[in-house]
Amino acid sequence: MSQPEKLYEGKAKIIYPTDDPNIFLAHYKDDATAFNAQKRGQIQGKGEINCRVSAVLFQDLEAKGIPTHYLDCPASNQMRIRAVEIVPLEVVVRNIAAGSLCRQTGLPEGQILAQPLVEFYLKNDELGDPLLTRDRILLLEIVTSEQLDRLKALALEIDGHLQKFFAAGGITLVDFKLEFGFDREGQLRLADEISPDTCRLWDSAETDPEAKVMDKDRFRRDLGQIETAYQQVLQRVETVMTQNQMTQLPSTNDR
Numbered sequence: 001m002s003q004p005e006k007l008y009e010g011k012a013k014i015i016y017p018t019d020d021p022n023i024f025l026a027h028y029k030d031d032a033t034a035f036n037a038q039k040r041g042q043i044q045g046k047g048e049i050n051c052r053v054s055a056v057l058f059q060d061l062e063a064k065g066i067p068t069h070y071l072d073c074p075a076s077n078q079m080r081i082r083a084v085e086i087v088p089l090e091v092v093v094r095n096i097a098a099g100s101l102c103r104q105t106g107l108p109e110g111q112i113l114a115q116p117l118v119e120f121y122l123k124n125d126e127l128g129d130p131l132l133t134r135d136r137i138l139l140l141e142i143v144t145s146e147q148l149d150r151l152k153a154l155a156l157e158i159d160g161h162l163q164k165f166f167a168a169g170g171i172t173l174v175d176f177k178l179e180f181g182f183d184r185e186g187q188l189r190l191a192d193e194i195s196p197d198t199c200r201l202w203d204s205a206e207t208d209p210e211a212k213v214m215d216k217d218r219f220r221r222d223l224g225q226i227e228t229a230y231q232q233v234l235q236r237v238e239t240v241m242t243q244n245q246m247t248q249l250p251s252t253n254d255r
């Protein structure tokens with residue numbers, strides 16, 4: 001069967017329609033870009049790894065009451081998702097200072113933030129995804145004030161769950177980027193992906209500032225061993241998922 005015409009192609013995924021107008025198919029690519037696509041490359045096996053990592057994390061978050069666009073994975077690099085209209089905001093949550101926060105504020109990399117910081121960036125490649133203020137978001141009428149509060153509350157709740165999940169796998173969640181969308185019923189759902197492409201993940205047991213990096217910063221900063229780091233993240237995330245499933249099983253005494 002020939003592939004249907006794509007609905008949308010982004011830097012890391014292609015979105016296809018399905019026979020059901022409420023369901024899309026996301027195809028995760030091995031292509032990697034950084035610095036607004038000024039740097040381009042391929043990370044072998046990335047599409048499959050990011051799809052599998054995202055699937056585990058979306059399922060974990062759903063189980064904790066966070067609505068997501070995730071449905072299932074018909075193939076290891078493909079995810080069936082609910083059709084949502086993406087809110088053109090990149091919602092970044094930071095627990096530890098790194099990346100653009102350090103560049104723009106002078107905070108030293110690695111400084112633990114007294115409380116998580118939630119930031120909103122405009123999802124617009126032509127403008128270079130600028131950092132927004134609350135008033136600019138309302139001025140642009142991207143979302144209402146109430147929706148913005150809901151986005152921030154959801155982002156913080158997700159941060160709490162993800163920090164715990166990664167910590168169980170010996171990974172420190174430094175910061176990450178989320179996207180949200182409205183489904184056909186008008187419900188706000190977590191969308192896009194949660195993967196080593198969209199998170200900063202540091203090996204908790206490692207102190208060396210380069211060796212600890214398990215995410216796309218290995219590609220951005222030419223640190224090498226990118227595939228190995230991504231595979232490690234997948235392996236640890238799947239181990240935590242299996243451990244969580246085991247502890248949720250009723251013990252033999254209860255059966």
Ligand code: TMP
Pocket residue numbers: 092098099100101129175176177197198199200
């Ligand atoms: P930043 O420090 O470069 O602003 O990045 C913050 C987090 O957001 C980091 O985990 C990487 C992620 N991110 C994306 O997922 N996509 C992007 O386009 C950018 C700039 C960052």
Ligand code: ASP
Pocket residue numbers: 011033034035036037038197216220
């Ligand atoms: N994904 C973004 C890009 O290509 C940036 C990044 O992740 O650093 O442009």
